[in-house]
Amino acid sequence: MHTQAPDVGAPSLLQALRKGTGLLHVALEKRLPFFSERLDADRYRRLLQAYYGFYAPMEAALYDSGLIPDGFDTALRVKTPTLLLDLHALGLTDDAISALPRCCELPTFDTPTACLGALYVLEGATLGGQVLRREMALRLGIDADNGGAFLNVYGANTGRHWKDFLDYLGRQPLDAHAKQRAVAAACSTFSGFEQWLLSQEVLL
Template sequence: MLSKAHDVGAPSLLDALRTGTSLLHVALEKRLPFFSERLDADGYRRLLQAYHGFYAPIEAALYASGLIPAGFDTALRVKTPTLVSDLHGLGLDDTAINALPHCTALPRLDTPAACLGVLYVLEGATLGGQVLRREMSQRFGIDATNGGAFLDVYGPETGRRWKDFLDYLGSQALDAEAQQRAVHAARSTFSGFERWLDSQEVLL
């Protein structure tokens, strides 16, 4: 659930984030199993469980940090509840979901810039979801009502919300040092996510 976007006239922060994470992004995307013939319905369930194990703690840490710059609507963009709903749709109850392992090696969220770097990764991961949901629907009969809502979490609002996020990033006045903190956090998010999914044995 990761896809690059190319935007003309992107702000310098976005340029720095995109350039700084592009190799990690491509490396992770190549290992995601959504289009692999080896992925079966059980593998898809385990993949979503692994996603939950990363998203739940990183979103909790983000929103508890108090460091997200003003203008980001956390209530509109939080994704963990959708993952929980999908796992319910795939047959897990609350006890089973609460027992799932959580990633503890999270990026340091000690500055507003670091929060922006993490948000860049999480928001960018919403792009291309329609294609993923269509693929899972064709292969396993999974849609937004029975385990596939997270794949296209914003639905028809995806494009507009990505543009709104780019505008939000563009409104942040970060100096060069703060930009590097944002890039470091974004890189840590990509690499940490890949290591976590690898530890859960869900990657190619």
Template structure:
């Protein structure tokens, strides 16, 4: 569903894709900021992906904004599931960043910041996230965490189905 790795990807198609992702990421980050998540997750460091999308979109051909409702996260366990999806995407973003540089000439400074994510700190941030998940102690809440992740995956899937291949 992620057309970003297609060799035929154009700047216009990439900009449309980012708008669809923004339609999920922006309201999702806003919702996550309304919840009190455990300190070990470093939310202040992690919930900065929507501004990266805005920066990228400013460097690309104009596309109309897309507004989508965030997944209905009932509480902290569901929010951690959503955060798992956002953080996991940063790992794949490292591969996408190299592809964008080769095929579209995009860099983290010009149009490729969102997928670049934490850059060289991505591995360390992912490891810290995993450690926080293990320490948080989701005993009895596993189904809710998984449910939050599933809702978030569905929201991204719904958004990506709107992007023409």
């Protein structure tokens, strides 16, 4: 990966990502129905199906790109298999899962920095999942064994894995232009995810 010396006094990659995606992140959170009074078991299942329809092609494209900078453990952090377990737990057969619609309009992962931006969105979502996990357990009786494993994909290691990911981001020697490419990819990932969920009619 072509890099230049970081600009002295320039914001870190993490700071740039947080600032660049903040509004998109808040806007998406407001439209997710996890805390809606209308959310029931059927709507939860439809929501998880929509998540699978985005994560499965997204992770495949991202991890198969060969462009993720060294140091990221894809085997540890891939989330599609956990979504599959949840869908099975919620009563879907293999044939039903194979027939689920999948997102075709994915962000473009054509550079290592674009991959970093997308990974920031996917890894950051694991922190919010902790709050959602507790809410779904209280309201719907859903836990890791009956359809809620994805919301607690890293379990007790969530905090540690997030810190490790931040350390990984901090080791990337990116100049200001490369950081902006990462931010653009993260924004595209947020926007693409929201548009996909909207098309599946699962957002508020």
